[in-house]
Amino acid sequence: xSQKKIVVTVxxxxxxxxxxxxxxxxxxxxxxxxxxxxLVGGTPTSSVKKPEFFQGDIAPRIQQSx
Amino acid sequence: MSHLESGFCVxxxxxxAQIVKENCPTLELVKQSTYRTWATDHGTLAGDYxxxxxxxxxxxxxxxxxxxxxxxxxxxxxxxxxxxxxKLETEPWTLEMQHKLLKVPEFRQAYQHICxxxxxxxxxxxxxxxxxxxxxxYAYQIGVVPHPWRAGEYQLMCDFYAQxxxxxxxxxxxxxxxxxxxxxxxxxxxxxxxxxxxxxxIVTQMRAGNPEYGGYKKTTLPDGRIKLEVFPR
Numbered sequence: 001x002s003q004k005k006i007v008v009t010v011x012x013x014x015x016x017x018x019x020x021x022x023x024x025x026x027x028x029x030x031x032x033x034x035x036x037x038x039l040v041g042g043t044p045t046s047s048v049k050k051p052e053f054f055q056g057d058i059a060p061r062i063q064q065s066x
Numbered sequence: 067m068s069h070l071e072s073g074f075c076v077x078x079x080x081x082x083a084q085i086v087k088e089n090c091p092t093l094e095l096v097k098q099s100t101y102r103t104w105a106t107d108h109g110t111l112a113g114d115y116x117x118x119x120x121x122x123x124x125x126x127x128x129x130x131x132x133x134x135x136x137x138x139x140x141x142x143x144x145x146x147x148x149x150x151x152x153k154l155e156t157e158p159w160t161l162e163m164q165h166k167l168l169k170v171p172e173f174r175q176a177y178q179h180i181c182x183x184x185x186x187x188x189x190x191x192x193x194x195x196x197x198x199x200x201x202x203x204y205a206y207q208i209g210v211v212p213h214p215w216r217a218g219e220y221q222l223m224c225d226f227y228a229q230x231x232x233x234x235x236x237x238x239x240x241x242x243x244x245x246x247x248x249x250x251x252x253x254x255x256x257x258x259x260x261x262x263x264x265x266x267x268i269v270t271q272m273r274a275g276n277p278e279y280g281g282y283k284k285t286t287l288p289d290g291r292i293k294l295e296v297f298p299r
Contacts, residue, residue, distance in 0.1 A: 006296040014256020031278040041075030
């Protein structure tokens, strides 16, 4: 797993991208919440959950239900 | 990577005030409800662009208060509005749809109401030329307009016609650019604001002891984007 960090990128038009790297499961949402709330607000123009989002605490529950 | 979100809004007015003061020597941010646009001078908009999403929502909201059946009237005009009208915020109607809607008298009335009574009168703060600037009498202004239902969230609104009649040429703001159907303006101001607001939010979390916020590094990338990397404790 890569080192955990949060990356904020602001382009020349002011569009902000907030990215959680190396987090597993839903912890990324909690980690980035202070920044997404401040910079992106309630209506992001785009929101993408990477494969790691579905790992960690969520994957075992999916396996159990199978 | 696990999660990625993008967008822009203003939530930290203090950060915006700092950036205007530091980067825009001819402008000031003041507490004021009115901001100047084409509609201020002409009583309506030219109608060559669709209303910004926030005003589409306000227009429909006003129609609902007048007991107009917005869905039926839109259907009459050949426009299908989303069942959840709030979806217009991310998928606003197009100019072609607006032309169709404005053929219906009730929509025309609502549009006129929004243009003459709401746009330019609904800000909480305004960015405008300082009183000693030559363009003060004619330049448009940037409205810092509260979001209709999300408290503490604002949108920056500016009429970009003729570079906001000079406003967007001011140092530190950023000119209007049209790329395809997308219009952007105020890039310098918005980028500087977003970076400042991000740094302030990061420092707040560091001081509060959030383990995800141990320190950060700021880098300007070769293409002009600014990257902030936040490392855990």
